[in-house]
Amino acid sequence: MMTLPKLEDLSDPDFNPFEIEKLSTGHCPDPYPRIHELMQQGSVVTGSYRDEFTDIKDVQRDGVPQVMVLGYEAVMHVLTHPEIFTNREAFMPSLGQAFGESVSVMDAPDHTRYRKIFQKAFLPQVVSKWGETVVDPVVNNLMDAFIHTGKADLVHQFTHHYPFQVIYAQVELEPEQAPVFHKLAIAQLLSAIGAPQGAEATEKLGLFFGQLLKLRRENPGTDLVSHLATVEADGERLPDIVLISFLRQLMNAGGDTTFRGTSALLMGLLTNTDQLDAVRADRSLIPQAIDEALRWEGPVSSTYRYAICDTEIDGVKIPKGTFINLVLASANRDPRKFANPDSFDIFRERKFRSAAFASGPHLCIGQHLAKVEMTRALNALLDKLPNMRLDPDMPPPHMIGHILRSPEHLWVKFDS
C-alpha cells in the first residue's frame, strides 16, 4: 500500500477561512429586484456587481474602470466573443493567484489545447460511470446518519457535504486529511480580500498535489488524478502545472457549485409541492427540474471578462481595458427569454438554454458530472425519505448571497 503525501495545515491552525468566506460571498437575501432594475437601465451599466451588494472592497480591482453587462443577449455576446473579452486579464489577479495556471485564466491558443484534454476526462460516458462507483456510496453514507430520525437539515447534513466528499473519493484522499483539505481549498480564495492565508493555502495545496501526482504517475490507479495524468488529446498530455492548478480549483469549481445547485433544486421542489409530487411520480422529469433550478437560482450569479480592445455592446461604447462584470443571473431571469422569470417552474417552455454553466469556450467542463451528482442525490432522497416535506415547525428556507447563492438551511420531515 503506497503512502500518500501529508497535507500541511495553515501555520495558524485556528484561523477559520469559512467565516471570512461568508464576507466575500455576502448576506444579500435577494439580489433579483436590483438586477431587474439594472437590466431596465440597459445592457451596459457603469459600476461593479459586487459594489451593488456589499461594502467590502475588492482590493484587486480598486480604481479599475468597470461595467456590468446585463440581459441574456448581451451576456451571451460577451461569453461567445473571447477574442474581445478575455479571461486572462480578468482572472489573473483573483483565480490566477488562488489556483495558478488553471483553464479559467487561459485564453486561446493555450486554453483550446488544454481544454480539449480536460474535456476528454469529463465526457458524459466517463462521468456517468462515477455515478455508481463514486457518488452513490457517498450519498448513501451521508443519508444513513439521519434516515431513521424522521427529520433533517438537508443543507447541513447532506448538500453541504456530498459534492466535496465526491471529490475526496475521486482523489482518494485519506479521511483524516479531509478537514484540512477543505479549509485550504476555501482559504485559497482569500487572496481576493488581501488575507495572507490565501497565498499560504495555494502553496500548501500545490505541494501536496505535486507529490500526489508524482506518486500516481509512478503507480497509476483508477482515481481522478491518475486519470487526468494519463488522458491525452492529439498525442498531448496535461503539463503538471496545469493539472495541479486544476486540482486546486476543483473544490470551488466542482464542490461549492454543486452543493449550491443541489440546495437550490431541493428548495425549488420543496417550496412547490405540486412539482415535487410530479417529480416523485415521474423521475424522467429530473433533468428539466435540474435545468430549471440552475436557471432560477444559478449558483454562480456573476463572472468576469476584460475588454482587450475598444468595442461596443448594444450601442454602448466599451473602451479597451474595461473590466466586465458579467451578470449571469440577469441572463437567467431575463423576461424577454423566460416568462415569469422569478418563478420556479419545471414545466416552463424551454426555448433558450440558461447561462448557469456559462457558454462559449469556457462553458463548464464539469456540467455532465454536476448533473450526474444532482440526479443521483435527488433520486436517493426521494427513494429513501418517503413523503419528504418542509418541516412545519422550523423556519421556511430562504436563499442568501449575491455572487454565490444557496439556502442556509433546508429543514425537512419524512416518514421514517
Ligand code: HEM
Ligand atoms: C451545478 C454545478 C456547477 C455550476 C453551476 C458550474 C458553473 C460554471 C460556470 C458558470 C463556469 C464558467 C465560468 C466562466 O466562464 O467565467 C464554469 C466553468 C468551469 N467549471 Fe463548472 N459548474 C458546476 C460544476 C462543476 C463541476 C462538478 C466541475 C468539476 C470538474 C466544474 C469544473 C469547471 C471548470 C474546470 C471550469 C472552467 C472551464 C474553462 O474555463 O474552460 N464545474 N462552471
